[in-house]
Amino acid sequence: MATFLINGATIVNEGKSFIGNVLLKDGLINRISTCPIEAEATIIDATGLLLIPGVIDDQVHFREPGLTQKGDIQSESRAAVAGGVTSFMEMPNTKPPTTTLELLDQKYEIAEKSSFANFSFYIGATNDNLALISKIDPNSVCGVKVFMGSSTGNMLVDEKKVLEGIFAECPTIITTHCEDEATIKKNLAEFQVRYGDKIPVEAHPLIRSNEACLRSTDIAVGLATKYSSKLHVLHISTKEELALFDKKPLVEKKITGEVCVHHLWYSDQDYSSRGNFIKWNPAIKSAEDRDALRAGLSIGKLDVVATDHAPHTLNEKSNPYSTAPSGGPAVQHSLVLMLELAKQGIYSIEAVVEKMCHAPATLFNISKRGFIREGYHADLVLVDPKAEWTISRENIFYKCGWSPFEGVKLSNNVKKTFVNGILVYDTGAFVSDKPNGVRLKFDR
Missing domain, CATH: 2.30.40.10 (Urease, subunit C, domain 1)
Structure with a gap:
């Protein structure tokens, strides 16, 4: 070497x-x-x-196994490294979903042969695998992922008794996708009556609304408080949710929040020009929400910046709003976008490094990474x-070949x-x- x-x-x-x-x-x-x-x-x-230390992204979807036409561990980890992301934690909603130890081991075997960046994988919670969740080794996985809103396959956890059990018995960090399914279905039905199959993309933050996010996050925080669980709420997207989080130092927190780069960069004013290419769940919302998230990160209510990197093919994203999937690729550009916000005076460079490198290492207790220290x-x-430079398709490494930041x-x-x-x-x-x-x- x-x-x-x-x-x-x-x-x-x-x-x-x-x-x-x-x-x-x-x-x-x-x-x-x-x-x-x-x-x-x-x-x-x-x-x-x-x-700077290598960036640690605590939320990516690299699509392998089963969805490799969108991306795979090798292609997306290469893109990550090109963007300064040297470690990632990947989500379980692949095909099949990673909801058993056998499927988890299969992912590790793939990554050991193909990943350009360091890796760990979440195991997914379902309405049926509480017995497994309660017995997992905290050192074998980065955490448990709970979808409290619509998801791939059978991974929506919507049974109250199961949710209570997960928060009471999970031996490691719980990460949640928080959107209230009933609220979203109600809002969607109203827009379908109005527009039929031709719902405009500008309706996305109204369908997947602030209320839907707040209701679900409030439940998750309530359960974590009740059972003294270690909870990390992913991709916070609204100003209202910030009231649920404390400004204490990260090492003193059991309940933490993540914000994604696209929620810090874009607002609902950008749907008219970016369309489905910035369609994410939770939705990008108002400029007021974006500015509140920026401030929440600065004052320590939000703890980690990540991407929710979730590539889809260009053809899929070119569909009408109702059938275009949510999500987009971001790992190659998260660091440079955050450094650009630093140049605009929104953050210091030191704060960017804190939220993208130090904080995820501290939060997940990652051994000897995330800092520039002798012996690390x-x-x-x-x-x-x-x-x-300008982000363009000529300098993109994602397998899908496009970026929402082009x-x-x-x-x-x-x-x-x-x-x-x-x-x-x-x-x-x-x-x-x-x-x-x-x-x-x-x-x-």
Whole structure:
């Protein structure tokens, strides 16, 4: 394994930025210093570049097995690495859904052979597998996923007794998709009466409304409070939900919230130009909601930034609203979009690193990742903060070949990505076609 010496980078880590040098050896961060480091190594002049920990995305859908026409673990993990994401946690709504230990093991076997980034997988809750959920090893999975709104296959958990059991007995972190199914069905029926099969995409945030999100999140937070569960509510999308979360330091919280990049970037004003390509569940909502989410992240009510990366084929997304699937790809662009918000003065660069790197590592108790510390795994990203470029289909690595952020102009770019001390991505190209991601370990 090659030894690298990164010289003169602006190191952004644990709330501070300083110019320093970092030695990578045997897959680990061997030394960090503001003074010159003497070592036999491949020298990387990082003058003018930012050096940050690899991003950890706690919510992706890489579509394997069963839906690989949309994406697969190899293709989407490559795109992730190109965007500075070095670790991911993948959701269970594949085909078949990951709701048994056997199916979970099959995913790990696939990833061990094909993933360019480090990985872990959620096991999915159903109305029928509470006995399994209560006995899982907290160190074998990143967490349990509970769909409290419509989902793939049989993964909608809508039986009150089962929900109570999951929150009472789950031995690890519970992550939830919170949208009230009854509210959504009622709203959809009203729009179908009005428009038939020609519902405009602008109706999406009215069908999957603020009320639907708040009702479901309120139930989840109530159950977690009742049973003292560790709960992480995914993709918060409304200003009203923020009232359910505390501003305490992350290490003191048992109930936490995630926000996704698309909810921080877009608003309902963008449906007219972006259409189904920004159709996500939960929906992108008003500018007032977007601005409240931005503020909630700044003050610590929201703890983690992720993507909910969920690719579909271009043909599927080109369907009319009623039949176009929800979700879109984002792992290649989440970091640069957040750094762009930092340039706009909405966040500091240190805050972006906190919410995308440190916080997921802390929240999920990931072993020796998410920070630039001696002895930690060398998952590192060099970013050029003065590189202007535009997201286009010519520079997209997603298998689906499109992005909901096409045409967005950026003023920063990922130059190099190291995964476990190996330089995997360098200036727009992959150095090696050999996947070297490994299974994440947890200190629980």
